[in-house]
Amino acid sequence: VTYTAEQIAEALSAELIGEPTRAIDRVMPLETASAQDIGFAESEKYRSRAEASAAGTLLVPADFTEMPGRTVLRVAAPRKAFLRLLEMFAKSEASVGIHATAVIDPSAEIGADVSIGPHVVIERGAVIGDDCRIAAGTFIGSGVRIGAQTRLGPNVCLLADVVVGCRCHIHAGSVIGGDGFGYQWWQDHHHKVPQIGTVIVEDDVEIGCNVAIDRATIGATVIGAGTKIDNLVHLAHNNHIGRNVIITAQFGTAGSVTLGDGVMTGGQAGVADHLTIGSGARIGAKSGVTSSVPANETVWGIPARPMRRILRELASLAKLPDLLKTHRAQQEQIAALQERIELLEQRKPQD
């Protein structure tokens, strides 16, 4: 798409200084922008980068000082305006109908204006809501139900009976509804515990690429509404993930973990089984959480501890090599004092 500066100014409620008819093809980083692009200088901090940029148009805050020779769009709330700008340039996927190579069981119910890509498989009794977009190679198992306006990337797997809400977006390669990891050791082998539950993904959830979310042993693994999950995350059976949770990449949980509403997790962190992370808690990157975390607490480390405590311990640890040295010196000082005291004690006391 191409817009004029004027069209963008109007959409962002921006003050336009410069050429209203300037054509804008792309939003680009200041460093790689060219004359047909718009760049973003969020604050005065970006002034020198903006000046060095070849961007013909700049989105700047209302108080940004002059940039002669550029077309400038001044806005009151730069981050919101930038997000709106990105939305203007984002591609929307129009419905392209159902591809001839898709294999759809006759018992499946497909809503209105659904796109189904090549080589998609939809099994018995699945229900797909209106306006869904299902990319190539995706597998939708028997009994799966998907709400309206949900998008599935290519090569996604929704296994039997999984439920996905409305306006969700599940990216390429993710698997929802794999078996939970449960075995009992009997005599001489691990006996599989059948995983007969399911996964419920509520509305407005986004799930990244190559994620794995396991079905419950019984009942459901639940991903709460508005929760966002990054790439390569593992969520185990019977997890209950709250609403508006942020789960960053390569995070993992053991079974029966509860994350409260609004929890935020750092990348590559993990939570042991049956723990509860209270609402609003934050888990630092790479943490290994081994006990439940109260609401609004921030923890970090392996095992995860309250942030203040672990920072204090790390600072202490940095001093430990020196402490060991002065400790040895003290040993010698004390021994020397002891000797001197003994000498003093051997002096005949006055009486």
Next chain:
Amino acid sequence: VTYTAEQIAEALSAELIGEPTRAIDRVMPLETASAQDIGFAESEKYRSRAEASAAGTLLVPADFTEMPGRTVLRVAAPRKAFLRLLEMFAKSEASVGIHATAVIDPSAEIGADVSIGPHVVIERGAVIGDDCRIAAGTFIGSGVRIGAQTRLGPNVCLLADVVVGCRCHIHAGSVIGGDGFGYQWWQDHHHKVPQIGTVIVEDDVEIGCNVAIDRATIGATVIGAGTKIDNLVHLAHNNHIGRNVIITAQFGTAGSVTLGDGVMTGGQAGVADHLTIGSGARIGAKSGVTSSVPANETVWGIPARPMRRILRELASLAKLPDLLKTHRAQQEQIAALQERIELLEQRKPQD
């Protein structure tokens, strides 16, 4: 499926108290069960949850006291009975034959009663045992051999020449037989070391979703019989994984690692190259194993250390900030003592 309470009682050798003809549709958690469901109260600890539950039927231990108004099934070994109950409700996949969209090389040998889903690809010379179930979109490379009764989820990749035993289950999105990660730096670039070995997965192995197991440089990466592997695990070239090993999610190894029989690994742990983990050893979650581990040892931490030692070190670390304070106080105390001794020494000795 629906069973009567009596049918389930008979299958579990349970004592039935209540209505023999009560219909049971599902096994559900006590919290979300309804009248047509059976819930599980493993011990008296679950009594209050069982009482609060709407489950019409309860599976309980033999010594569980009365639950008026419910149909109750009493069993001697509750966990075993529960597992059997789950098996009764687990879906079995009947053979559905070979889908017309599957692309199967004429030289491939397909056993009896094999299901092959839509868009499956089976290349030259592959051999598929009897009663296998191969879900949609799965890729089976040339020369792959698969034993009887093995199940492959959708979008699995078994690359050329990989061998999979009988009664294995490989879940959606997993890749077996990717190239090992091997390069030699020559002059000005990394030169690829061709990975011409394979992967052998023995009988009764279960592999979770989006796992990656690399082929050997030469010879074979081996996954021993009865081993169970969780989601998003990475096993590198020339690993030798023993029998009945439990590998939890997001675990990873470097090349040429050996895990002995019955090893159990925690989630997100890793093992450095060429190490041997002895039979029966346990690796705590998130450990970074940097030296070989003796049989039956339990290690934890980065670098992984014997569990007792690391717990002792962690307990010490928690005391370190206070130690630093009292250490500084000691410095002052010693200095003060030193002064006082000097004063004493300056006193004229009696002679």
Next chain:
Amino acid sequence: VTYTAEQIAEALSAELIGEPTRAIDRVMPLETASAQDIGFAESEKYRSRAEASAAGTLLVPADFTEMPGRTVLRVAAPRKAFLRLLEMFAKSEASVGIHATAVIDPSAEIGADVSIGPHVVIERGAVIGDDCRIAAGTFIGSGVRIGAQTRLGPNVCLLADVVVGCRCHIHAGSVIGGDGFGYQWWQDHHHKVPQIGTVIVEDDVEIGCNVAIDRATIGATVIGAGTKIDNLVHLAHNNHIGRNVIITAQFGTAGSVTLGDGVMTGGQAGVADHLTIGSGARIGAKSGVTSSVPANETVWGIPARPMRRILRELASLAKLPDLLKTHRAQQEQIAALQERIELLEQRKPQD
């Protein structure tokens, strides 16, 4: 393929001792080799394993002493010769043309001698260079451009507008161009930041299985030429990965991370957002990098610290439990000295 010992000797410029016409079918580990195989004894260290081996032929260094009864190939540079030997036995994929089940948009440009496997999908305007090999089930989005001689494993996803260079190899299940993980919290929900940038993978890059590399918010996530990426790696939006970088399995980054040329990362390590890792730096396995790393520095730990420092801290930590004990003993010693000094001070001074 089968070679004679003489053919291999010639290809490796090796001195041949033994039967020139001996047939060699495979390269195998010494332990599992048989008479028709060639084994590799890199140095005298491997002598006893070579003697115990059933390998009919051995590749050895020039100074390796006699091995009666074997055909022996002596070479000046054993590792290079071994790599060349592996290359001789590696399968090359001949072009097999375009499979009838592939779905290729008429606007896509396909180069000469390209193989396209079954169920591949190539969307509008994609450009595929000469001699590419695209395995079954792979998805190539609209506007994707791929250079010559690049290989894509099965079930790979290259999402819209991604650019891949020449001679790249992307293994099964990897996803290039997923959305970056960006949200802004507004009022009562996480608002998605559209990710309208792309990913540029330069020439000679190898990417393992089930990797996820996200597109930039604006501009491009860049993977530099010659870089090698292992399985299950996550690279976030707006990463700039340099040339000839080695990224081992399960590594992950947050957004806007820069890795300089020749960086080497250990497995399961992670780097926080907006950091720069200088050229030639090394990141130890499982590290959590929380601040930028100078060129050629080696760091390890959580948070990552210079290697010497962290090793010193770990050594100190191991001594801490004992230190706590002797520290308590010191407390008592000091208290005892104090008492003794008090007693001495109470003695009447001579005057």
